[in-house]
Amino acid sequence: MYGLINEAMRRLITDQAGAQTWSRIAARAETAETFVGLLYYDDDVTYRLVGAASAELDTPAEDLLRAFGQYWSSRVGPENYRDVLGATGTSVTTVLANLDLMHARIQNLYPELVPPSFSVSDTFDGGVMVEYRSHREGLAPFVVGLLEGLGTLYNTPTVVTHERPRSEELPFDVFRVQIGG
Numbered sequence: 001m002y003g004l005i006n007e008a009m010r011r012l013i014t015d016q017a018g019a020q021t022w023s024r025i026a027a028r029a030e031t032a033e034t035f036v037g038l039l040y041y042d043d044d045v046t047y048r049l050v051g052a053a054s055a056e057l058d059t060p061a062e063d064l065l066r067a068f069g070q071y072w073s074s075r076v077g078p079e080n081y082r083d084v085l086g087a088t089g090t091s092v093t094t095v096l097a098n099l100d101l102m103h104a105r106i107q108n109l110y111p112e113l114v115p116p117s118f119s120v121s122d123t124f125d126g127g128v129m130v131e132y133r134s135h136r137e138g139l140a141p142f143v144v145g146l147l148e149g150l151g152t153l154y155n156t157p158t159v160v161t162h163e164r165p166r167s168e169e170l171p172f173d174v175f176r177v178q179i180g181g
């Protein structure tokens, strides 16, 4: 994944746990301590950082991924990618419906991007069902955090449930996103 992902993780952990802790995490993961946002790194670098952070912080990897998702949607997105986010939508539902368009736009800047795919499969009273497709493994907790973070960003109480994990029969994850009230 692009270095900007690893860099955002470094900032979040450095802010919360300090620079020394981050140094230990990078050493344990056998990675550099900083990353170039525009450079593409093997996905394994990111997974190793999450694993090392989980060990150093004594926190399950799922919890870290979820917190990182929340941070990405509610802080990194609006602070660093305000234009693309603003052009995508102005609420949880509009952004959700247009996430693929948004990543496609980002691909203009970052041509090696291998984005996930999201689609709203159903709407119900007070929310939507979202399908998430990716060729990567294990990122469902990150998606939960990303979706929760959109709620924070737009000041809309949002409850996210990982409704169905992907399987051989169903090659995508399903999330229930309850929006507002």
Ligand code: HEM
Pocket: 001, 002, 004, 005, 073, 076, 077, 078, 081, 084, 085, 099, 103, 106, 110, 112, 113, 114, 115, 116, 133, 134, 135, 136, 139, 142, 143, 146, 147, 150
């Ligand atoms: C706001 C600005 C955003 C930017 C600049 C951005 C950019 C990126 C980048 C660079 C990657 C790494 C992929 C790669 O390098 O090949 C990525 C991955 C991902 N993005 Fe976004 N993204 C944004 C917002 C969002 C939002 C709001 C969501 C969902 C609610 C989302 C869902 C994901 C997921 C789940 C991945 C992990 C990759 C995978 O599942 O295969 N992104 N994004």
